[in-house]
Amino acid sequence: MEKKRTTIVLFSGDYDxxxxxxIIANGAAAYDHEVTIFHTFWGINALRKQAPIEVKKGFLEKxxxxxxxxxxxxLGLSNMxxxxxxxxxIKHVMKKHNALSLTQLIEMAQEQxxxxxxxxxxxxxxxxxxxxxxxGVHYAGVAAYLxxxxxxxxxxxx
Amino acid sequence: MEKKRTTIVLFSGDYDxxxxxxIIANGAAAYDHEVTIFHTFWGINALRKQAPIEVKKGFLEKxxxxxxxxxxxxLGLSNMxxxxxxxxxIKHVMKKHNALSLTQLIEMAQEQxxxxxxxxxxxxxxxxxxxxxxxGVHYAGVAAYLxxxxxxxxxxxx
Amino acid sequence: MEKKRTTIVLFSGDYDxxxxxxIIANGAAAYDHEVTIFHTFWGINALRKQAPIEVKKGFLEKxxxxxxxxxxxxLGLSNMxxxxxxxxxIKHVMKKHNALSLTQLIEMAQEQxxxxxxxxxxxxxxxxxxxxxxxGVHYAGVAAYLxxxxxxxxxxxx
Numbered sequence: 145m146e147k148k149r150t151t152i153v154l155f156s157g158d159y160d161x162x163x164x165x166x167i168i169a170n171g172a173a174a175y176d177h178e179v180t181i182f183h184t185f186w187g188i189n190a191l192r193k194q195a196p197i198e199v200k201k202g203f204l205e206k207x208x209x210x211x212x213x214x215x216x217x218x219l220g221l222s223n224m225x226x227x228x229x230x231x232x233x234i235k236h237v238m239k240k241h242n243a244l245s246l247t248q249l250i251e252m253a254q255e256q257x258x259x260x261x262x263x264x265x266x267x268x269x270x271x272x273x274x275x276x277x278x279x280g281v282h283y284a285g286v287a288a289y290l291x292x293x294x295x296x297x298x299x300x301x302x
Numbered sequence: 303m304e305k306k307r308t309t310i311v312l313f314s315g316d317y318d319x320x321x322x323x324x325i326i327a328n329g330a331a332a333y334d335h336e337v338t339i340f341h342t343f344w345g346i347n348a349l350r351k352q353a354p355i356e357v358k359k360g361f362l363e364k365x366x367x368x369x370x371x372x373x374x375x376x377l378g379l380s381n382m383x384x385x386x387x388x389x390x391x392i393k394h395v396m397k398k399h400n401a402l403s404l405t406q407l408i409e410m411a412q413e414q415x416x417x418x419x420x421x422x423x424x425x426x427x428x429x430x431x432x433x434x435x436x437x438g439v440h441y442a443g444v445a446a447y448l449x450x451x452x453x454x455x456x457x458x459x460x
Numbered sequence: 461m462e463k464k465r466t467t468i469v470l471f472s473g474d475y476d477x478x479x480x481x482x483i484i485a486n487g488a489a490a491y492d493h494e495v496t497i498f499h500t501f502w503g504i505n506a507l508r509k510q511a512p513i514e515v516k517k518g519f520l521e522k523x524x525x526x527x528x529x530x531x532x533x534x535l536g537l538s539n540m541x542x543x544x545x546x547x548x549x550i551k552h553v554m555k556k557h558n559a560l561s562l563t564q565l566i567e568m569a570q571e572q573x574x575x576x577x578x579x580x581x582x583x584x585x586x587x588x589x590x591x592x593x594x595x596g597v598h599y600a601g602v603a604a605y606l607x608x609x610x611x612x613x614x615x616x617x618x
Contacts, residue, residue, distance in 0.1 A: 286487040301617060456610055
């Protein structure tokens with residue numbers, strides 16, 4: 145029997161939306177789906193390494209790099225941002241309830257062999273380089289996304 | 303012949319996005335789909351009762367409860383919020399055109415036997431209790447969502 | 461063999477989200493999918509003609525018309541709006557990398573026979589008239605969307 149397949153486009157750079165994406169992805173993998181998360185536009189920020197990485201860049205690329213959040217735990221909320229208080233409150237209740245942080249959800253995804261793809265077109269546009277992203281991430285374009293999605297059972301854009 | 307199936311994750315707590323979710327859901331039910339709406343994160347606010355409900359809560363849970371909109375008609379817009387004027391203008395033109403309000407769309411969904419599920423993980427995190435939500439709502443986790451979605455024809459994340 | 465089918469609801473009026481929708485749509489058409497983009501709510505703004513069109517309207521309809529962006533190149537970003545600087549920076553790097561603008565992506569979609577539908581309910585609510593939208597656009601309701609989506613391989617809500 146063919147495996148079920150879940151394919152998620154993660155466009156958003158919001159902490160809560162990325163959490164939702166990774167919770168669904170990890171759940172699907174646990175139920176034996178083949179799972180792909182295709183990170184595009186702001187969704188790539190979840191995969192950035194937290195430490196600043198030295199790479200050669202032009203002026204605009206440096207600016208984008210500085211303005212965008214560096215890694216999962218720096219993302220803001222889609223809602224109730226409240227001058228930065230929202231993310232802290234959410235992380236506080238998550239700890240209290242032993243919920244996994246986004247960083248832990250991404251690690252779990254990698255352990256479950258979920259395919260994490262980064263959109264090469266966005267990488268070019270925003271001037272991000274492979275050294276700046278987590279190890280083990282794949283790089284591809286919209287054609288690779290479609291090849292996975294068109295045979296999918298669950299396709300989501302988040 | 304097996305019934306077609308539509309499954310929607312309602313993540314957003316915006317009035318206009320919730321409307322879009324319920325319009326598609328009601329349309330699909332009218333065309334004889336089995337329909338599930340899985341409310342998670344801010345999407346749960348659409349299902350809150352409008353009257354304040356007395357339940358015992360800790361400090362943070364009380365704060366979340368107060369800060370989040372209580373029920374469908376309190377939700378803001380994803381766009382053109384304009385200091386609160388946007389929702390009023392939209393509701394005004396909706397009345398003028400005899401469009402159903404979100405409250406009415408939710409009632410219609412319940413009449414059409416659309417399965418309204420609330421995400422138990424979010425309930426825990428935000429400290430919401432069953433007494434605070436509309437009657438007839440189901441409670442489940444991501445596994446229940448996936449079981450419905452993986453056999454679905456139309457799967458959306460809103 | 462039946463053709464694969466991609467159906468996208470474009471709800472958002474953000475430049476970056478509309479770009480993502482049209483990039484996926486054009487990619488899917490290139491891989492021989494039948495593709496529909498159903499524009500609803502703020503997503504319709506991407507299809508407005510840039511020049512102001514003289515049509516008779518009531519007061520509220522005129523206000524909506526003035527407040528909403530007129531055409532693809534007037535849309536804002538979902539993120540990094542930064543007092544209007546974000547869209548300029550993005551368009552600057554897009555030109556530098558020879559990426560297609562949203563206007564060009566829409567033209568390409570029309571050349572590839574992607575079916576662009578505008579939601580008639582939203583047209584009524586916001587008081588938009590056919591003369592104000594690009595030529596060649598179709599007009600339909602949620603039933604037409606569902607008819608395309610329920611046989612789809614890739615269904616997205618953007």
